[in-house]
Amino acid sequence: MKQVTATVISNAKLWGEYGILGRRKYLGAWLIWLKCPEVASKTKPGQFVMVNCGEECMLPRPLSIHQVNNTDIALFFAVLEKGKGISWLSQRKIGDNIDLLGPLGNNYSIHPESHNLLLVAGGNGIAPLYFLAQDALKKKYSVTLLYGTADKKRCSISPQIKLVSATEDGTVGHHGLVTDLLPEFADWADQIFACGPTEMYRD
Ligand SMILES: Cc1cc2nc3c(=O)[nH]c(=O)nc-3n(C[C@H](O)[C@H](O)[C@H](O)COP(=O)(O)OP(=O)(O)OC[C@H]3O[C@@H](n4cnc5c(N)ncnc54)[C@H](O)[C@@H]3O)c2cc1C
Known part of the structure; x- marks a missing residue:
């Protein structure tokens, strides 16, 4: 530091x-x-x-x-x-x-037995999770990043990382909340990392 x-x-x-x-x-x-x-x-x-x-x-x-x-x-x-x-x-x-x-602060810790990493970002929660995705891909982990925003415009991050999007107005990806996508990916994931508004964790 x-x-x-x-x-x-x-x-x-x-x-x-x-x-x-x-x-x-x-x-x-x-x-x-x-x-x-x-x-x-x-x-x-x-x-x-x-x-x-x-x-x-x-x-x-x-x-x-x-x-x-x-x-x-x-x-x-x-x-x-x-x-x-x-x-x-x-x-x-x-x-x-x-x-x-x-x-x-502490860094995210990837369990030694984990290979499939599911990242769930809501809004500005993309800030730290994007870095995790970038770093994990370099280290050959399999990464799926679920990104929920209000609309398509707010989903504008660099296309280097493959995203599964959810928008509240349905302008891109799943029409609804990012947490709606969890059941589809939860079984695949060895570990889940989430960052977003408090409401997202309650859903
Ligand atoms: C570990 C950590 C990491 C973070 N990472 C990020 C990140 O990557 N990206 C990100 O966007 N945010 C992040 N945040 C949140 C970010 O730090 C805060 O949004 C930021 O500190 C707010 O600072 P500010 O100067 O915008 O607002 P401040 O000046 O601190 O004000 C905050 C809020 O208080 C209210 N307020 C202030 N003054 C008044 C007033 N006179 N009258 C009425 N209401 C008022 C307003 O609602 C205002 O928005 C992180 C927070 C933490 C703890």
């Missing part, structure tokens, strides 16, 4: 629209790539960084590592209404420096 300064390589709005995220209102989702060799070389899927979000935010904000590429890390984040820290992050430009602390 280190306090480091990372440099913005890119910062892109993936989609943006007023909507509801659990009980909160959100203004869109962003993907930021940072040059950060100290974290990129050490981090494991499931870990996160604490990002200092400017002088007006006393507390750093936790964000999961979403992807790693050699010396670079990507963070996938939702901007919430009145959420001033993450909103600050969404406004960073290429070449800006950002202070962060990490990698922090």
Whole structure:
């Protein structure tokens, strides 16, 4: 774990629209790539960084590592209404420096006997699970990623990983909740990893 300064390589709005995220209102989702060799070389899927979000935010904000590429890390984040820290992050430009602390937290642990991994992501829960999928595929595990979003637009992540989608409005994949897909895949899975809103775990 280190306090480091990372440099913005890119910062892109993936989609943006007023909507509801659990009980909160959100203004869109962003993907930021940072040059950060100290974290990129050490981090494991499931870990996160604490990002200092400017002088007006006393507390750093936790964000999961979403992807790693050699010396670079990507963070996938939702901007919430009145959420001033993450909103600050969404406004960073290429070449800006950002202070962060990490990698922090425990990583996902794959059982030695597991081969078929079922990943279940709801909304922003894709942030850490995408990294797990990427890493597990490199290590030759068999991975199925179930991804539930409100609609097709919000399902826009890199196509490198094969997804089974569920959308609440039916614009892509299964029409309904991501948890509806579980019975179809549960028997196949040796281990299931889930990340999403609290309601998803109750379903
Ligand atoms: C380990 C961990 C990993 C995480 N990983 C991710 C990730 O990868 N991607 C991601 O998007 N999120 C992630 N989160 C959640 C993320 O950290 C929070 O969404 C973020 O900290 C919120 O910060 P903010 O600056 O947007 O909002 P804050 O400024 O902290 O405000 C939070 C909310 O409080 C309310 N609020 C604040 N001020 C006011 C006000 N004046 N009046 C009324 N309401 C107000 C609003 O609802 C606002 O949205 C993670 C959280 C944890 C714990």
